Amino acid sequence: MAGQHQPGPTGQSAVAQNIDDGTLARTASPAPGPLALCTATGPSDFSWGYGDVVVWKVLPKWLGGDPDRLSNYKDRWVRDHRAAIKRLSLQYNLPPELLAGVAWIETGGKPYTSKLDLYRLRRFDHSGDPLLEPMTITKKPGFTSMGPVAIQLRRAAETMGVDFDRLNEKEKSELVDCLQNADNDLAIVARHLWQLKQIDFPDPLPVGPLEIQIIGARYNRGRELSLQQIRLNTSYGDFIVKFIPRLRVLLAE
């Protein structure tokens, strides 16, 4: 419900309170709080770095280069996290291929440390007096994608019912750390995908290739666009649909 307040110090909810209706999420989720989905405390995932980019893209084969390094890494990442992907998909009543597809697309590619560096740069740029805001040259820190399965910080916060800009510095820092952990990252992305599904397909019907195409495109292009606008470029969702047979193999192994 619009304007309803979430418990915790961060003020208004950006997401309807009844958002979990129709899923198993409410019973499985921890008690609501500003960063309710940040429950895992394992190590951060920085498994793709600049060295990998050099081996993948720069070095020739005779010098140790490997053009398949990225796709092998993505395959391995999805395979290693298939249990969590299947569990979360079941929880949100989504096909596992959707979450696995987003994970396959997003992992690797950009060195994970570069995301942290970009966040620090944007935070510094926007750390001055609000009156100086028009003089900033970078986007707001909340627009930075974070985590191995990249999701913008503001989207991750919205997914948990809070506004990133209203979080205090400690909570923002906790969210950044939270997303470095693959289990937290997947949990937030899964819930975000479910929320995106609700925009165009609120009925509790099974999610098929058509829905995957639209939800996938929304993951990349944003929840604000109309369905008509989304249909103009569904390349992200198209890729997931085309990739379903391979994703099934990775999830089954």
Add this chain to the structure above:
Amino acid sequence: MNGRRVFYLLLVLGVLACIVFWRVPANTYEWMRTDPVIGDPSAQLPIDEDSWVPLAYFAVAPLVIAVLNLVNAIRLRSTMRLVAIGFSALLLLVVIVKFAAS
């Protein structure tokens, strides 16, 4: 080391730095087009607004070499000086073109 030798050294390093920089993807999803197995050259790439960050890292080397080469050009004479300045301008151009295309 005399200016001419430094220029040749920077020339080799500059070419290598440019090759490395040029090969770094300008869009994280570029593999959708270029991957040897799953790539489709006609694929429409998804949006990647932060793609300039890794690119910026790899741009540091050619830019530093361009500046060093310009400083060294002061020690060179006539034609060599022009060649050195031209090479620095070329390095700068490569960086600009790559960013413009990203």
